[in-house]
Amino acid sequence: MTGTVTSFGYSGVSLQQTLNLTSLSQKNSSLQTQASTGVISDSYAGLGTARTQALALQPAITQVTAWSSNITTAQNRLTTTQSVLSQISTIASNLNETLSTLAGSVSSSTIGTAAQQAKTALTSLGNLLNTQQGDSYIFSGLQSSKAPVNGDPGNSDLASSISEAVNQMGTDGASSVLSSTLTLAGNSSDNQPFSASLSTDPTTAAAQNLQIVTGKNETATAGIVATQGTASSDSSTGSPIRDLMRNLMVVASLGSADPGDADYTQLIQGLQDTNTAAIDGLSDMSGVLGVQQNSLTSQSAMLEQMKSALTTQLGTTKDADLAQVSVQLNDTSNQLQASYSIIADMKGMTLASYL
Template identity: 70%
Template sequence: MTGITASFGYGGLSNQQTLNLASLSQIKDNLQEQASTGVKSSNYAQLGETRAQALALQPAITQVSSWNSNVTMAQNRLTVTQSTVSQIATMADNLNDTLSTLVGNVSPTAISSASEQAKSYLSSLGNLLNTQEGGSYIFSGLQSSTAPVSTSLSSSSLASSIQETVKSMGNGSASDVLSETLSLAKDTSQNQPFSAALSTDPVTAAQQKLKITVGTNQTVSAGIVATEGSTSSETSTGSPIRDLMRNLMVVASLSSDDAGTADYTQLVQGLQTTNTGVTEGLSDISGSLGIQQNSLTSQSAMLAQMKAALTTQLGTAKDADLAQVSVQLNDTSNQLQASYSIIANMKGMTLASYL
C-alpha cells in the first residue's frame, strides 16, 4: 500500500515537474541563442509585437542598399567618363595649337606632319569613344551594350568623303569646302560613323543619357552621349565631338600641295573658329559631369544616413537586450537546478513523507 501511494504521488508530481523542466529548458535554450547571436530570434514569427516592424524594415534596407549600389556604379562610370573627356579636350587643345602653326606661309613638311598627327588623333578618338566601364560603353547612353563608334574613324566612309571634298578645293572656294565637310559631319545615317542609336541630331542624342535609379521614383543622369550637343549652326554640327572628328578629318586630308594658297589659309582659319567652339563645348560637358558627380556624392551620403537609421530601427525590433538576457538566463538556470533537485528528492519519498 505504501509503495502504491508513493508511486502514485511521485508519478503525478513527476509528470508536472517534467513539463516544467522541459519548458525551462526551452526558455534557457532560447536565452542562450539570444546571448550568442545578439538577436531576439532568427525566426520573424517569434519576434512577437515587433515582428511587423522588422518585416517592413528589412526589405526597405535592402532597397536602400540597392540604390546605393547604383550610385556607386554611376560614380565609377562618371569618373572614367570625366577622365576620357579630359583626354579628348587635350586632343582638341593640341589641334588648336596645330592649326595656329598652319596659318600663313608654312612648309609642305609642316602640313604633312599635321596631317599625320590628325590621323593618329582620329584613331585615338575612336578608341576613347569606345571606352568601357564595368562592361558597358560610357558614351552610348541608354544603349550601353553597343559600341558608339562602329568603324575606324580614319578609314570610315565619312573620312573618305571629307578627303574627296578637301581635294576638290582647287575647283571651289574654301568656304564651299568648309560648308560641305560640315554637312557631311552632320549626316546622321547609321554607321556614319556612329551606331544606329547615336546616329541622330545632337538635341535628341542628349535625351538618351543613361538613367540610374537612386530613390523612389528618382533617377539621375550618369554620363553623356557621344553625339549629344545643341542645335547646329553654320559653323558647327551642334555636337562638340562630331565637330572635333570633322576637323581632324579635314586636317588629315590636307596635302603639301595646298601650302601657301589663299583658299588653304581660309580653310584653316575656318577650322580654328569651329575648333574653338569644340574646346568650349567639351569644357561645358566636363562641367555637367562634375555637377552629376557632386549630386551623386550628396545622394550617397543621404542613402548612407537612411540605411543607418533603418538599421537602427531594425536593431531595436530584433536585437536582444544582452544585460536583461544575462539576468534571465541566470534565473532560468537556477530554476532548472531547483527542478532537478526536487525530482531527485521525490524518488526517495514514501507515504510517511506525505504525512
C-alpha cells in the same frame, strides 16, 4: 499499499516537474541563442507583435541599399567618363596647337606630318569613345551594350567623304569645304562612324542619356552621349565631339594642300574657330558631368542617413537587450539546476517522505 501511494504521489509531482523543466529548457535555449546571435529571434514569428514592423522595415532597407548601389555604380561610370573626356580635350587642344602651326609659314612636309598626326589622333579618339565600364560603353547612353564608334573613324565613309570635299578646295573654295564638311559630319550615316542610335541630331542624342533609379519615383542622369550637344549652326554640327572628329578628318586630308593658297589659309582659320568652340563645348560637358557627380553625392549621403535610421529602427525591433538577457539566462540556469536537483531527490522518496 505504500508503493502505490508513493508511485501515485511521485508520478503527479514528477509530471509537473517535467513540464516545468521542459519550459525552462526551452527558455534557456532561447536566451542562449539571443546571447550568441544578438537578436531576439531568428524568425519573424519569434518577434511577436514586433514582427509587423520588422517585416515592413527589412524590405525598405533592401530598397535603399539597391538605390545606393545604383549611385555607386553611376559614380564609378562618371569618374571614368571625366577621365576619358579629359583625354579627348587634350586631343582637341593638341589640334589647336597644330592648327596654329599650320596657320603660319609652313612647308608641304609640315602639312604632311600634321595630316599623319591627325590620322593617329582619330584612331585614339575612336578608342576613347569606345571606353567601357565593365560591359557598358560609357558614351553610348541608353544603348550601353553597343559601341558608339564602329571601327577606326579615320577609315569610315565619313572620313572618305570629307577627304573628297577637301580635295575639291581648289575648285569649290575654302568656304564651300568648311560648309560641306560640317554638313557631312552632322549627317553621317549609321555606323559611319557612329552607331545607329547615335547617328542623329545632337538634341535627340542628348535625350538618350543613361538614367538610373536613385529613389522612389526618382531618377538621375549619369553620363553623356558621344554625339550630344545643341542645335547646329553655320560653324558647328552642334556636337563638340562631332566637330572635333570633323576637324581631325579635314587636317588628315591636307596632305596635298598648297600652303601658299589663299583658300588654304581661310580653311585653317575656319578650323581654328570651330575647334576653339569644340574645346569650350568639351569643357561644358565636363561641367555637366561634375554637376551630376555632385548631385549623386548628395543623394548618396541622404540614402545613407535613411538606411542608418531604418537599420536603427529594425535593430530596436529585432536586437536583444544583452544585459537583460544575461540576467535572465543566469536566473533560468539557476532554476534549471534547482529543478534537476528536485527531480533527482524525488526518485528516492517513499510514502514516509511525505509524512
